[in-house]
Amino acid sequence: MSQNTPLHADPLVWGHGSQVFEVFLEPTCPFSVRAFNKFSDLLQLVGEEKMTLKIRLQSQPWHMYSGVIVRYILAASTLPAGKEAAKQVMQAVADHREEFEFTDHSHGPNMDVTPNQLIDRLAQYSGVDAREAFKAAGLQNEIKWHSKYSRQNGIHVSPTFMINGLVQPDIGSGDDIADWAKRILA
Template sequence: MPAQETHKPAELIWGHGPKKLEVFLEPTCPFCVRASRKLMPLLAHVGEEAMTLHIYLHSQPWHLFSGVVTRCILAAAALPEGRDKAWQTLRSVGDHREEFEFAHHYEGANMHTTPEELLERLEVYTRLNLAVPFRLASVTEAIKAHTRYARHNKIHVSPSFMLNGTLDERFQSGQSVEEWAALLK
């Protein structure tokens, strides 16, 4: 039976400036983890009055737990202070990536891991109760909305970056915060 609807997941938006950077991240991808660690420093460097950062979760099927982990992050977004709880959860996945990913995308210790165990791991790392919001219909709708938006904008890989509504392949996860800031000008 579905959980009672209590909260719609918060949008993952920071800042309010005219430069709009939309970033599509797969939570267990090492390149996305590297990129995600630079996003808040970029916002601080550029300034919230100059830039709006919008994060979309972009599940990738070769990361075999991607859908479950994405759902956990959006479940965190349905909690009070959801945007920041989702960010905390995304960071926790990155900090413990091997516990949420298969070795070589198909083998290793996680072969016997269940979705329930993944949820419990994230609850331990984040100290958040994710079990109830995990089951919300609004979380399912948020996952679909993130996916539709990515498909509509022809996003196929992650991380991907859109600057002011246009896919911008100049942004790469290996670049520095300063290099990204220069691309915003």
């Protein structure tokens, strides 16, 4: 894939039901990771025919590598495996979160990690090589779309949850998936 090849990013959407559960995540945020790790069970509990899960990426500047990681996830979504490749990268970040974050957002062993080393870690842990897609100039349009969509909906932190287009400030990552399911199906 050349840097000028038109890209198609596979939407990070699972399920096809009428109830839409949108979640705004920053991949290295511990609360976003807790929420992300519940999605497969939630889809199974509610049923893909009843709900649509949409993941929106919410890059945040206090998570110092956020921009690189979000770009790599979206680059993975442009590969033939699309959203499943992106999901593998998100799971790799979730499973190895401390390797992609600074201690207390300000110091620690990752201070000496270069963007290339970070990208190599993402490829190694996920098994998804999106390094070439990462370089594509058109990828920033997808990144900007996620950012604009978040701002348009008043989303500033992660995770934030929406049901059928309405922000749900009382839903949290620590909630039981049965509670999420009740809210989604209400």
